[in-house]
Amino acid sequence: MPRPSTVDAAFWIAVVVPVVATVLTVVNFVLVMDLVNGMMSAEFSDLNTQNAETARNVARSIVLGMGIFIAFCYAILTGLWILFGFKMRAGRNWARITLTVFAGIWCLSAIGGLVSGAGGVMGMSQLPEGAELPSGLVILGYVQSGLGLLTMAAFLVLVYLKPSNWYFLATRHRQGR
Secondary structure, three states: OOOOHHHHHHHHHHHHHHHHHHHHHHHHHHHHHHHHHHHHHHHOOOOOHHHHHHHHHHHHHHHHHHHHHHHHHHHHHHHHHHHHHHHHHOOOHHHHHHHHHHHHHHHHHHHHHHHOOOOOOOOOOOOOOOOOOOHHHHHHHHHHHHHHHHHHHHHHHHHHOHHHHHHHHHHHHHOOO
16 A cells, blocks of 8 residues: 555655754753853852852853753653654554654644743742743743644644545554454
8 A cells, every 4th residue: 555645745744854853942041041140140249250150150061051951851752753753654553653652742842831820930939029931931831832832733733634544444454454
């Protein structure tokens, strides 16, 4: 049985969207890092110069370490998404199921980002009193959450439409399972 267009479309979602999400997360992180630097300058302005610089360096190191950890996790998850996308395209039902679980988690995360009031901007919904998120950062967060929700919903629909189901069933029978 030839591979249906529903599986091909789901495959391209599984390959492109995680890469785009990773790029948006990096942009988000850079903007958050800039915001944190600005907040630290204001927060530590009453300390003497050496103590303020030390406090800024410690805070920057913590934020940078968290960013590197998040980037590492995103890289692993993006690689898994793409790998499982290729397996799904080849007709492996286990890959479809695994990506279904991933897409469901992504949908829940996206809904949380849309409901949080900050667009899911890397945990920045709880800012110090008087501080506000730049509107560009909030918009980026909402775009990222909305894009994730829409594309993952489309992915879930595509991989469970009748042509996709038939394809996975035919592939399983062809493999003798």
